[in-house]
Amino acid sequence: MKVNVNRYKCGYCGACVGVCPGGALELIETWVEVDENTCTACGMCGRICPVGAIELVK
Amino acid sequence: MKERYDVIVVGAGPAGSIAAKTAAEKGLDVLLIEKRQEIGAPVRCAEGVSKEFLRKHVEIDKRWVCADVNGSRVYAPDGTKVEMAEKLSGKEVGFVLERKIFDRALAELAAKAGAEVRVRTRATGLVLEDGFVKGIRLMHLGKEYEVRADIIIGADGVESKVGRWAGIDTSLKPADIETCVQYLVAGVDIDQECCEFYLGNEIAPGGYVWVFPKGEGKANVGIGILGSKGGKFKPRPVDYLNKFVEKHFPEGKIVEMVFGGVPVSGNIEKFTANGLMLIGDAARQADPITGGGILNGMDAGKMAGEAAYKAISAGDVSEEKLEELYEKRWKTGIGKKIDTNLIVKNCFVSLSDEDLNSLAHSVEDVKFESMRLLDLLYALFKANRKLLWELHVLFKDIAVEAAKNRL
Numbered sequence: 001m002k003v004n005v006n007r008y009k010c011g012y013c014g015a016c017v018g019v020c021p022g023g024a025l026e027l028i029e030t031w032v033e034v035d036e037n038t039c040t041a042c043g044m045c046g047r048i049c050p051v052g053a054i055e056l057v058k
Numbered sequence: 059m060k061e062r063y064d065v066i067v068v069g070a071g072p073a074g075s076i077a078a079k080t081a082a083e084k085g086l087d088v089l090l091i092e093k094r095q096e097i098g099a100p101v102r103c104a105e106g107v108s109k110e111f112l113r114k115h116v117e118i119d120k121r122w123v124c125a126d127v128n129g130s131r132v133y134a135p136d137g138t139k140v141e142m143a144e145k146l147s148g149k150e151v152g153f154v155l156e157r158k159i160f161d162r163a164l165a166e167l168a169a170k171a172g173a174e175v176r177v178r179t180r181a182t183g184l185v186l187e188d189g190f191v192k193g194i195r196l197m198h199l200g201k202e203y204e205v206r207a208d209i210i211i212g213a214d215g216v217e218s219k220v221g222r223w224a225g226i227d228t229s230l231k232p233a234d235i236e237t238c239v240q241y242l243v244a245g246v247d248i249d250q251e252c253c254e255f256y257l258g259n260e261i262a263p264g265g266y267v268w269v270f271p272k273g274e275g276k277a278n279v280g281i282g283i284l285g286s287k288g289g290k291f292k293p294r295p296v297d298y299l300n301k302f303v304e305k306h307f308p309e310g311k312i313v314e315m316v317f318g319g320v321p322v323s324g325n326i327e328k329f330t331a332n333g334l335m336l337i338g339d340a341a342r343q344a345d346p347i348t349g350g351g352i353l354n355g356m357d358a359g360k361m362a363g364e365a366a367y368k369a370i371s372a373g374d375v376s377e378e379k380l381e382e383l384y385e386k387r388w389k390t391g392i393g394k395k396i397d398t399n400l401i402v403k404n405c406f407v408s409l410s411d412e413d414l415n416s417l418a419h420s421v422e423d424v425k426f427e428s429m430r431l432l433d434l435l436y437a438l439f440k441a442n443r444k445l446l447w448e449l450h451v452l453f454k455d456i457a458v459e460a461a462k463n464r465l
């Protein structure tokens with residue numbers, strides 16, 4: 001599993017970055033970058049996204 | 059950009075700009091960096107602040123004030139209205155700001171005080187040596203730099219990384235964050251002197267909907283729901299907000315969208331390390347009840363700026379020193395208020411709609427002549443001791459304070 005950020009939906013607010021337990025996400029101006037080596041696919045980011053722009057995909 | 063500064067502040071929000079301004083005014087050599095190309099935009103805020111507390115930091119400038127507020131209305135799930143107004147005293151107590159202009163004005167004050175301001179400059183890591191933070195790594199227009207400083211101040215907001223890089227775990231649990239969407243709605247006929255709040259598990263689970271006047275027939279209409287109340291198969295904040303706006307402002311035109319998360323975790327264990335301080339949302343210092351974090355961030359910025367000056371003058375930027383100069387000061391002051399407000403938050407997020415309705419009914423006839431939340435809570439507590447028993451600790455403290463002040 002990995003995290004997929006739909007950048008056409010994302011409002012680049014950084015809330016997901018704040019909840020990521022491992023610090024795998026980063027908000028860079030207008031997009032969110034996922035460090036796939038650190039991401040454990042816990043899904044916390046997807047749970048709190050205000051618009052539902054983040055999904056766990058196979 | 060130079061190779062060395064006394065202090066580097068990461069993030070030009072209200073917390074960072076006030077920290078940079080304070081440190082620069084003390085004569086320190088300060089660099090303030092902001093990763094965005096435009097300070098203050100995009101906005102992640104409903105822009106409401108208390109006038110009295112804002113005045114402690116800056117002179118009021120009409121350019122960043124959109125509305126003067128002197129009352130608030132809170133609606134229970136069944137529509138019961140509780141009104142709080144300072145109209146009788148004739149004074150305005152709150153402002154709704156234009157943060158795009160406000161944040162930039164604060165950064166300009168920092169620059170005027172002598173700080174170097176750099177936008178589109180993103181911190182990417184810390185320089186750590188012998189257990190001390192000695193500097194920061196930056197990226198500006200695709201190029202990387204290493205800049206050294208005696209003290210780094212992390213004011214990098216809800217998405218903060220600076221603390222984590224130094225080993226302070228600032229990650230928020232879903233129950234520690236309000237996840238928000240807001241529309242700036244134009245063409246609406248609303249009371250421009252009053253802020254409104256709508257509560258209820260169908261309206262905004264674990265949070266609330268707000269309607270803040272923004273001047274000229276406009277309003278910030280937004281919602282925050284507690285992260286732990288949402289999820290994959292549940293409605294998102296944006297879904298709740300659309301429902302609310304369709305019902306209350308069917309004629310309104312949405313001219314701006316805002317997204318964001320507010321930390322409502324209450325005080326975290328520590329926000330200092332050797333050569334490092336965290337302030338504002340980065341230190342999770344927003345109010346757990348309201349989610350208000352502008353003024354707390356500015357207060358922390360001032361404290362951290364002063365602490366930086368004292369620590370550098372004393373030649374000691376160790377964690378112990380910064381803890382003594384900043385963290386202790388915070389925790390025994392505003393930090394205490396945050397602790398009690400966390401108790402209130404935890405009590406309120408567990409209430410059912412029936413509970414909320416009956417609370418509202420119990421104070422329906424009370425004429426609140428102040429907008430102070432504590433006055434409302436006290437009236438609610440007096441009339442509903444059993445339901446709100448968790449709040450008794452708050453009012454025990456109040457009784458003690460009152461007794462002390464009388465002496």
Ligand SMILES: Cc1cc2nc3c(=O)[nH]c(=O)nc-3n(C[C@H](O)[C@H](O)[C@H](O)COP(=O)(O)OP(=O)(O)OC[C@H]3O[C@@H](n4cnc5c(N)ncnc54)[C@H](O)[C@@H]3O)c2cc1C
Pocket residue numbers: 068069070071072073074091092093094098102103104105106107179180181182213214215216217218219238239240280316317318319320337338339340344349350351352353355
């Ligand atoms: C929808 C919503 C409504 C709100 N309503 C209110 C309200 O009505 N009243 C109120 O008082 N508060 C409100 N808040 C909270 C308030 O917006 C924040 O508490 C406040 O902005 C915190 O200020 P700050 O300076 O700590 O952080 P921010 O204002 O978030 O500033 C942090 C800055 O750091 C920058 N940054 C981050 N990482 C880096 C990096 N690596 N390098 C360089 N720069 C970086 C960011 O780009 C940003 O500009 C609201 C929040 C939301 C989301």
